[in-house]
Amino acid sequence: MRTTFVNCLIDRAKIDNRIFVITPDMGFSVLEKFKEQFPQRFLNVGIAEQNAIGVAAGLALSGKIVYVYSIIPFVTMRCFEQVRIDLAYMNTNVRLVGVGAGLAYGPAGATHHAIEDIAIMRALPNMTVCCPGDPVEVRALINQSFAHKGPIYFRLNKNGETCIHDDSARIEIGKAITVKEGKDIALITTSNMLEQGLHWVKEWSLQGKQAALISMPTVKPIDTDAILQLINRNIPIITLEEHNMIGGLGSAVAEVIADAGKAVVFKRIAIQDVYSHLVGSQQLLRSKLGLDRRPI
Amino acid sequence: MAVTEQQLQTLKDRARRIRIDILKMLTDCGSGHTGGSLSAADIATALYFYKMKYDPRKPGWKERDNFILSKGHAAPLLYTVLAQAGYFEHAELCTLRKIGSRLQGHPDSKCLPGVEISTGSLGQGLSVANGLALAHKLDKAPNRVYALLGDGELQEGQIWEAAMTAAHYKLDNLCALVDNNGLQIDGPVAKVMGVEPITDKWRAFGWEVLDVDGHDMEKIVTALDKAETIKGKPTMIVCRTVKGKGSKCFEGKVEFHGTTPTKEELATAMKELEEGVCK
Numbered sequence: 001m002r003t004t005f006v007n008c009l010i011d012r013a014k015i016d017n018r019i020f021v022i023t024p025d026m027g028f029s030v031l032e033k034f035k036e037q038f039p040q041r042f043l044n045v046g047i048a049e050q051n052a053i054g055v056a057a058g059l060a061l062s063g064k065i066v067y068v069y070s071i072i073p074f075v076t077m078r079c080f081e082q083v084r085i086d087l088a089y090m091n092t093n094v095r096l097v098g099v100g101a102g103l104a105y106g107p108a109g110a111t112h113h114a115i116e117d118i119a120i121m122r123a124l125p126n127m128t129v130c131c132p133g134d135p136v137e138v139r140a141l142i143n144q145s146f147a148h149k150g151p152i153y154f155r156l157n158k159n160g161e162t163c164i165h166d167d168s169a170r171i172e173i174g175k176a177i178t179v180k181e182g183k184d185i186a187l188i189t190t191s192n193m194l195e196q197g198l199h200w201v202k203e204w205s206l207q208g209k210q211a212a213l214i215s216m217p218t219v220k221p222i223d224t225d226a227i228l229q230l231i232n233r234n235i236p237i238i239t240l241e242e243h244n245m246i247g248g249l250g251s252a253v254a255e256v257i258a259d260a261g262k263a264v265v266f267k268r269i270a271i272q273d274v275y276s277h278l279v280g281s282q283q284l285l286r287s288k289l290g291l292d293r294r295p296i
Numbered sequence: 297m298a299v300t301e302q303q304l305q306t307l308k309d310r311a312r313r314i315r316i317d318i319l320k321m322l323t324d325c326g327s328g329h330t331g332g333s334l335s336a337a338d339i340a341t342a343l344y345f346y347k348m349k350y351d352p353r354k355p356g357w358k359e360r361d362n363f364i365l366s367k368g369h370a371a372p373l374l375y376t377v378l379a380q381a382g383y384f385e386h387a388e389l390c391t392l393r394k395i396g397s398r399l400q401g402h403p404d405s406k407c408l409p410g411v412e413i414s415t416g417s418l419g420q421g422l423s424v425a426n427g428l429a430l431a432h433k434l435d436k437a438p439n440r441v442y443a444l445l446g447d448g449e450l451q452e453g454q455i456w457e458a459a460m461t462a463a464h465y466k467l468d469n470l471c472a473l474v475d476n477n478g479l480q481i482d483g484p485v486a487k488v489m490g491v492e493p494i495t496d497k498w499r500a501f502g503w504e505v506l507d508v509d510g511h512d513m514e515k516i517v518t519a520l521d522k523a524e525t526i527k528g529k530p531t532m533i534v535c536r537t538v539k540g541k542g543s544k545c546f547e548g549k550v551e552f553h554g555t556t557p558t559k560e561e562l563a564t565a566m567k568e569l570e571e572g573v574c575k
Contacts, residue, residue, distance in 0.1 A: 040434060046464075051423040051457035058427015061413065062435070081417055082454075086424060089414050090405055 001156040002030050002099050004135040008142040009067060013038050016146065018065045024052045026070040030099075049079040056094045057086035065093050065146065071105065072098030072114035072155065076121060087151035088124040095145055096121075097154045101131065101192045102242025102271075103289075104158045106282040110275045114155070118190075119247020121153040122220045128173060129220040131155040131249075133194025134164040137217045140171035148173065157192035164194050164215070174218045176226035182212035186230045189240045190216045190249040193291070197240055200294045219252055227256040236265035242291060245270040267295060299517050303346070307513050310380070311341040312569050315542040317376040317389055319565050322556040325392040328401065331539040331552040333373040335477040335510070336444060339535050342516040343442055344377045352382035355409035361439055362412050362428050366421025367446035367475065368402040369554075374411070375399050383410035419452025421445065422472060426461050429470040429530075440524070443472045448480030450491040456501070462530040463502030470530040471523040472503075475510065477539035479550045498532040510535025543568045 010033060013019040020041045021027075021034050027044060035042040045052045049070065056066040068075055075098045076083065087094045098117065105112035121129045130145075130152055132138040138156065145152055152173075164179065171177055176188075180201055189197035194215050204211040212235075214226065230237055237257070239250040250268030257266055269291060276285050286292050314337050322328045344350075348361040365374045372392060379386045384398075391397035398407040402416025413424050425443040432439045449455065462470050476494060478485055485491055495505045504526045508515040516535065523531035540546030543565035545557065557565065 043430075045461055046457075048454075048457035048461070050420075050454040051426070051461055054420055054423020054454070054458065055427040055430065055461065057413070058424040058429070059431050060427075061424070062428055062431030064431060082420055082423070085414060085417055085420060 001132065001135055001138045001161055002159055004138040005097060005142055005154070005156060006030055006034055008139055010034055010037060012143070012146055013041065016065075017041070018063060019146075020059055020064045020066045021069060022052055022056050022066060023069045024049045024074065026074070031069060049074050050082050053079045053082035053086050053094070057090065057092045060092040060094050061090075065095070067095045067097050069097045069099070071100045071112055072117050073112065076114075076117045076153065080120060083151075084124055088126045091126045091150045093149065093151070095152045095154060097156065099156045099158055101155045101157045103276065103282045103285040104192065106285055107279050109279070110277070113276065115242075115244045115271050115275075116247070117153075117155060118219055118241070118243050118249065119251070122247060122252065126150050127220065128152045128218065129155070130173065130218050131191035132217045133189060133191060133215045134161055136163050136165040136167065136169060137171055137215065141173060141217060144173050155191055161192070162195055164198055171217065174221050174223060176223040177215040177217065179213040179215050180211070182210040184209045184235060185211040186214060186235050186237045187211050187240060188214045188216050188237065188249065188253060190219055191242060193240045193242055196292065203294060216249060219249055222252045222256060224256050227253055228260060231257060231260050231262050231264050234264060236267070238267045238269060238295060240269045240291075242286065243270055245273050269295070299346070299514060304513050304517075307341055307345055307517070310345050311338045311513070312572065314341055314373070314376050314380060316566065316569050317380070318372045319542070319557055319562055321376070321389045321392045322372055323559065323562040324390050325394070326556055327393055328372050328556055329369040329554050330546055330556055331479065331549070332367060332446060332475065332477065333370045334542045334546060335537040335539045336367075336370055336373055336475040336535075337541065338511050338513055338516060339444060339473055339475060340373050340377045342513060342520055344381050346517050347520045348440075348442065350381070352378075352410065355383065359437075359439060362425070362441045364412055364421040364425045364428075364441070364443040365403060365415055366425075366443050367418065367449055368415030368421075370444070370475075371399070371401060371403050374403055375408075378408070378410040381410070384408070418446065418449040419454040422455055422458035422462070425470055425472070426458055426465070426467060429462070429467040430465055432469055433465075433467065439469065441470045443470070445472060445474045446480075447474055447476040447478065447485050447491055447494070448488070450474065450494065451489050459498065459501040459503065466528050467530045468527050471520070471533065472530065473533045473535055475537050476534055477537045479539045479548070479553060481553045483550055494534050498534070502529055504529050504531040506531065506533045508533060508535055510537035511541055
């Protein structure tokens, strides 16, 4: 995902000199290509995230479009109030690009995990929250971000993700994507759980259940219409995310269901409000935290 | 070019009128920050009526200099200066903190023309000033950026991240000023969490540092002129000030950080200011 992100940015930067990249010293092995081609528009501002956000806002107020890249906790939580005032309150064209969705930094430990980021970013007025599920979604959403007004948070997994969509998929900021139709269950995934979602749908299919798979790469604004359609069909809705139970995709969908005032069978699969103290890969931690248990 | 005696007199009169407006609006409003607005009045006067390039009829004018009020609680000072500079009607000053007003307790850049950025949470303005100054440099534009900080604000860690950054990128189009009035909400800065030696700290961070009496108009404008000639590094002007400057009612009194004058105190202060007792 991060390679796709940087390639999209390079392509755009060739024709758009407003594109800037800032990193608080997290560009290693990712941003070099951008730096080589656009040394004037690449800034490593040192390990100082709060200042990085302010600098980005200052550039944006001067008409630049600024992408701030780091590991998720450092680009969202360390500098949260700066994000709140300099990006959200002032509605500036800064894009936070966080790498390491959920448990992607597995053995690095919980300091590097990101399980609260969707919740806190979603709480900010003016902030758009994009959590792409595969490199195809990354490409589409990053390409749309160039013309977007106001701040965006991009939650990227890491690298080596499988492409789930083909190039014909219609992907838009703020819209759900129906990956597969189905009449028995609706599974909604966001971010890096799309691939597992696809596996589950295949497994259900072997059991004779036709599950719909919906990818939700924008958690804010959430595609209310798409969720309302599922509610009106009255089929069980399951959400799946590598994020805490509180405040993420499941919460966003639950809010739409509650507002709709109609009863529907609903289940959230998410991290049960705990930090992981176990050393292990992303896959192992998913398993230990129960994210890989498919409901029957 | 040296400032003339006549210019200085005009600036001093201006500063006095600014203090009068600040006190009137704060008394009328009944809430807001008195001490830190008064202490920085001479600094803001020098910036807006001597040094900075701007056009109140075109707040977004590309060639303007940028002013960042990092100590956002001095909003009454900023509003007064903007009104007197012609950004909006002088009469609007009396709407401070009132329902529907564009004059928020802390400046909101989405509401009021002339407010470059929204501030109020301390420590953040200098970073945005860095971004603006960097953009001007990369665009090869001659605009200058000014940021006014409080001395208590120097306790914020982000200030020092920003200090490092401005020097690293050699932002000689950036000039920061600290309103060193020595007091913060809970007491003297030196007692709460000492920030001295301020000049040595900024010098060590790679800045040109000028140390002036923040109520001596000639010294302030001379320092602002000098800052423009410094190449290859940003300039910090440490302005030694008195909190509440302008009337004996408020000077050096910590309780006037966030409280406003009574009608009686206002009357006393008006008399002092109009008679020119305080310079």
